[in-house]
Amino acid sequence: MKCLTCSFKERGVTIGLSRASLLTNTITLNKQDLKVRTRIGGNMESNSRLVQAGLLAVLLACYFHGTKAALAVTLTPTGQVSFKPGDQASFTCEMTDRTPGDILVWKKLNGGVWIEMATNSVLNPLFNNTGRYTYKTDMATFQILKYTMTIKIALEDAGPIRCMRGGNPALTKELSVTVLAPPTTVKINNVSAAGRELTFNSTQESEVSCVASGFNNANLLTMRITIVGRGDITDQFTSTVEYYNFTKDGLHGRAGRRALTNNRYIFNGADDNKDLQCLAEYTDFTTLAGLVTVRVQGVPVITCTNSNRTTSVNQKGFKLTCPVISNPQLTSLVWVYGNERYPMGEPAKNGLSASYDITDSTKKHGEAVLTIESVAKEHFGEYKLQAANRLGDAVPEGKVTLWELGQSSSPASTAKSPVTKGKTGGSTSGAGAMASFVLLTGLMTVLQAALH
Numbered sequence: 001m002k003c004l005t006c007s008f009k010e011r012g013v014t015i016g017l018s019r020a021s022l023l024t025n026t027i028t029l030n031k032q033d034l035k036v037r038t039r040i041g042g043n044m045e046s047n048s049r050l051v052q053a054g055l056l057a058v059l060l061a062c063y064f065h066g067t068k069a070a071l072a073v074t075l076t077p078t079g080q081v082s083f084k085p086g087d088q089a090s091f092t093c094e095m096t097d098r099t100p101g102d103i104l105v106w107k108k109l110n111g112g113v114w115i116e117m118a119t120n121s122v123l124n125p126l127f128n129n130t131g132r133y134t135y136k137t138d139m140a141t142f143q144i145l146k147y148t149m150t151i152k153i154a155l156e157d158a159g160p161i162r163c164m165r166g167g168n169p170a171l172t173k174e175l176s177v178t179v180l181a182p183p184t185t186v187k188i189n190n191v192s193a194a195g196r197e198l199t200f201n202s203t204q205e206s207e208v209s210c211v212a213s214g215f216n217n218a219n220l221l222t223m224r225i226t227i228v229g230r231g232d233i234t235d236q237f238t239s240t241v242e243y244y245n246f247t248k249d250g251l252h253g254r255a256g257r258r259a260l261t262n263n264r265y266i267f268n269g270a271d272d273n274k275d276l277q278c279l280a281e282y283t284d285f286t287t288l289a290g291l292v293t294v295r296v297q298g299v300p301v302i303t304c305t306n307s308n309r310t311t312s313v314n315q316k317g318f319k320l321t322c323p324v325i326s327n328p329q330l331t332s333l334v335w336v337y338g339n340e341r342y343p344m345g346e347p348a349k350n351g352l353s354a355s356y357d358i359t360d361s362t363k364k365h366g367e368a369v370l371t372i373e374s375v376a377k378e379h380f381g382e383y384k385l386q387a388a389n390r391l392g393d394a395v396p397e398g399k400v401t402l403w404e405l406g407q408s409s410s411p412a413s414t415a416k417s418p419v420t421k422g423k424t425g426g427s428t429s430g431a432g433a434m435a436s437f438v439l440l441t442g443l444m445t446v447l448q449a450a451l452h
Helices: 049-070 429-451
Strands: 002-008 012-019 023-030 036-038 072-076 079-083 088-096 104-110 113-119 133-140 145-152 159-165 168-179 185-188 196-201 206-215 221-227 238-248 251-265 275-282 285-302 307-311 316-327 330-337 340-343 352-358 365-374 381-389 398-404
Touching: 072 159, 072 168, 088 104, 088 133, 088 159, 088 168, 104 145, 113 145, 185 275, 185 285, 206 221, 206 275, 221 251, 285 381, 307 316, 316 330, 316 381, 316 398, 330 352, 330 365, 340 352, 365 381
Parallel strands: 079 168, 196 285, 307 398
Antiparallel strands: 002 012, 012 023, 023 036, 072 088, 088 145, 104 113, 104 159, 133 145, 159 168, 185 206, 206 251, 221 275, 238 251, 275 285, 285 316, 316 365, 330 340, 330 381, 352 365, 381 398
16 A cells, blocks of 8 residues: 555545555544544445554554655744843744654753753743743644743843754754843942932042942943032942852843942042932943932031122121031131131121021031121121031131122232221221332432432
8 A cells, every 4th residue: 555645634634545456545534533434445434443543544654754854943033132121022933744743842041051941832830930931822733833932031031042843953943032131239338229328538538339230241331420410430430340140030140240449539528418329321221220329527618718709888787608518517617807706606796797507408518607787898808717527627718808899809900909907907008108108208319419
């Protein structure tokens, strides 16, 4: 007996057999109830188990002969594919023109070892238990197996995945998953939670570090560290990169860690109450990965080191102001004018009184204020401001020059300088009169000598 035709259909198989001197058979096998109907010589029908078994054997032999050479495995998508954490990624593997007994196997490279993800319709419990994998059967027939695996992507899913005919590595399709993950943790001096505060001493060197970890391709990551309102300070830090291995839910992954470190950074008072942030940028991500508020401890910082103010005579309640930052809080604040000192909180003297106005909730930022009850000529001149806390005195002192309205505050100007109060209560106008007298006396002496 020789197989002349052999084809597989969804509902059955038709086989044509030829025996030159005896009979012509047409056999139809219904795969649901396995009933075999034979027609011999055009007038006989049989349903015996013996005939069914014999014809089934012939059927399977013919099926194997006609299909095995066309076996194929396909995987969709293929090549390199990229996802972000949390993405839903679907992969479909199909085996066509298979022979019964051929199985379809999924594998993943896990910690350097290929492990099975699924075999035919059964998902490996290791992956099923993560809660991130779903697996469904699209088609399962004698000739076709087709399955779709959907994954909620995590960092540990990075790496190659294979779909293959079980026991035949030559029929293998492979894709590689890249996870474009932003940093998962960033720490500044081991503080990672937003809203936290760090305290530094302005007179001592401090260790400042910003660490991003969790990404899986260091070449795509850039990091910057800034003080909001003060500027980028990244160029003052050393950058290092390393990779590390991790395990989660039995799956192995590999990730990167990058650190920006400065072991000798010195904050100053102007940094107080500012936000220190680490900004991490990775491919399509820009992540404000770390943010802390800086508290700087040190001697006070006075920011009006060379300021100028103008007003007019008889101006009532005029105020000279100067910003002062102090952490810890001030213990002393004094305005100095000539030989007179005006400490904050003391009663008014000579029509002048000193105070300190808090400008933020931390009570570390404020303004030193000197109030002049009624401006007079003798109030124009240079005022100094001194401040101290338990860590020491502010250096340099503050300086504010008060000019009469209409005078120039520019030292290069030809306008008259402000009148400065001296020890005897005199003024610089007396020096000009004396110079004129000396010049006139000299001229008269020269004239008398010429007449003689």
